[in-house]
Amino acid sequence: MGKKTDIDWSKLGFDYIKTDFRYISVWKDGKWDEGKLTEDNMLHISEASTVLHYGQSSFEGLKAYRTKEGKVQLFRPDRNAARMNDSCDKLLMPHVPEEKFIDAIMQVVKANIDYVPPYGTGATLYIRPIIMGVGHNIGVKPAPEYIFTVFCMPVGPYFSGGLKPCKFIVQDEYDRAAPHGTGKQKVGGNYAASLQAHAKAAKDGYADCIYLDPATHTKIDEVGAANFIGITKNNEFVTPKSSSILPSITKYSLLYIAEHYLKMPVYEREVFVDNLDEFKEAGACGTAAVITPIGAIDYEGKRHVFHSETEVGPTIKKLYDILYGIQLGDVEAPEGWIYEVK
The missing domain is CATH 3.30.470.10 (Aminotransferase class 4, branched-chain amino acid transferase, N-terminal domain)
Known part of the structure; x- marks a missing residue:
């Protein structure tokens, strides 16, 4: 450069x-x-x-x-x-x-x-x-x-074309981490283990793959290298709980924002892949993207669409705007979240 x-x-x-x-x-x-x-x-x-x-x-x-x-x-x-x-x-x-x-x-x-x-x-x-x-x-x-x-x-900005929904596929033939392994830690081997599954998903036209819990393959663990968040039809903020999920700083920040800024009920609990229709909106969150809206998830030959495959849902948009606003100094941050470089 x-x-x-x-x-x-x-x-x-x-x-x-x-x-x-x-x-x-x-x-x-x-x-x-x-x-x-x-x-x-x-x-x-x-x-x-x-x-x-x-x-x-x-x-x-x-x-x-x-x-x-x-x-x-x-x-x-x-x-x-x-x-x-x-x-x-x-x-x-x-x-x-x-x-x-x-x-x-x-x-x-x-x-x-x-x-x-x-x-x-x-x-x-x-x-x-x-x-x-x-x-x-x-x-x-x-x-x-x-x-x-x-x-x-x-x-650059993660969304070069703006905040757009992406589609993902559940690939239950791959695990990114073992039960009681290093899934909760940010170690290099977790990412090496994800390369093959990601390459297959990308080749098939998806943004990335969704990993299920390695013990039973019935619950959502992670979305590629990001954490899953969902907005239920009852307007609750839900994110998976598992012993093999990386504790995303972005996810826990969004949990706080959903509860304290948007006054939503928040839950960290098991998210069963067979029950995706409980969610009206969904996203993948992490440092790079803040939130990637999930437009659709393909699982066992069926497509589950959240809100829209082309438009961002209103709650995901609000969460994104508040968190990114805090990071940029445009929205008042909770105490202790911001460190000024002097």
């Missing part, structure tokens, strides 16, 4: 762009070093690193937003810190203290501040923290050393 001054904000996709600085810190001999910013976007690690052989790694994704007044702010980075540490517990990696996690993100955003897209462009600065096992180790055991790194890049 070249220099930041050359960026056409209106033409950004979700692609890697090398920005000026990234943060790196090393855990060795039982402690983290102070960490530093570097211009080097290449990692130098041992060929015996556990991240390469055994997938000992976790990552997060969050964004920096520029407000109408020109301020730059983060959305709930403390929740990303907590979720990364939950992943670290699962994979026997050292915690990244919340203070260190947020400080690293602040440093990276400030060092690349000119890459934060202007308000009104629909573009944002995407931030990717990663922790991985490195060092010389060939046995199946936790690594002797770890790298925590954070990089960022400007990305």
Whole structure:
């Protein structure tokens, strides 16, 4: 993409762009070093690193937003810190203290501040923290050393053509995670396990596939790499409850918004795939898209249409507008949700 001054904000996709600085810190001999910013976007690690052989790694994704007044702010980075540490517990990696996690993100955003897209462009600065096992180790055991790194890049709006419903297919021959496995953690292996199913869905003309619970294949777990939300005909906000669903920060934010801003009853419960007709609207939510409206789900040769295959439902639109408005500083946020980058 070249220099930041050359960026056409209106033409950004979700692609890697090398920005000026990234943060790196090393855990060795039982402690983290102070960490530093570097211009080097290449990692130098041992060929015996556990991240390469055994997938000992976790990552997060969050964004920096520029407000109408020109301020730059983060959305709930403390929740990303907590979720990364939950992943670290699962994979026997050292915690990244919340203070260190947020400080690293602040440093990276400030060092690349000119890459934060202007308000009104629909573009944002995407931030990717990663922790991985490195060092010389060939046995199946936790690594002797770890790298925590954070990089960022400007990305375009997820909906280049506006907020449009997408269609999905239930593929119950694939699981993204095992019962009591790593489905609740944001670890690299979950995404490697999803590539084949996604490729098949895309080839068949769908935005992505829907995964059912791995134990019984009767309940909705995730929609591709996102969480499912549904609006019932009784105007309730519902999202699945399962031991193999990633706890989406966007989902829990929408649960709060539905209850406190829209005064809706909210439920986190099992969502049976045979009972999709209880929903009048549906969506997939996550950091990248906020909400992808679900127009239709195909399951066992039948199509279930929500609201419309071409128009966004009114409640999904309201939820999207409020959450994105909070992130951009246009809607008042609940206390503690916004961190200003100064």
